[in-house]
Amino acid sequence: MSSHHDDPVVKLGADESWERLAGTTLGRLVTHVGEVIDIFPVNFVVDDRTIVFRTAEGSKLYELTVNSDVLFEADDHDDGSAWSVVVRGNAFRIENSREIAAADELPLRPWIPTLKYNYVRITPTGVSGRAFAFGEEPER
Secondary structure: OOHHHOOOEEEEEEHHHHHHHHHHOOEEEEEEEEOOOEEEEEEEEEEOEEEEEEEEEHHHHHHHOOOEEEEEEEEEEOOOOOEEEEEEEEEEEOOOOHHHHHHHHHOOOOOOOOOOEEEEEEEEEEEEEEEEOOOOOOOO
């Protein structure tokens, strides 16, 4: 019988999931409007157990106003292991001027030289994370 430690896939608790998210900057936002499901890469920061990103006017922002239910995923890997965290939640444009001023202080810079004036915050309804240990395929 294999112990939990030998398991190549380990579920991460909420604390560890948020810790992993806080250590990376690129994630993927999945939106769902009617029959259309879209995925967008976004540069993000963790702010008090929420996800904050900036975006220009356009389809991403439009889709969020139609249906705020989103999935957000981020992952990373090194030589021996990898992890993936999925956040389910609701995404809303930050409109309150005090919150916008606070968001301006976050270490959030676009990777490409475009003007992105809109901040979006994802408030989670659930978070799940998994860590994977790499290794040889077991004998069949």
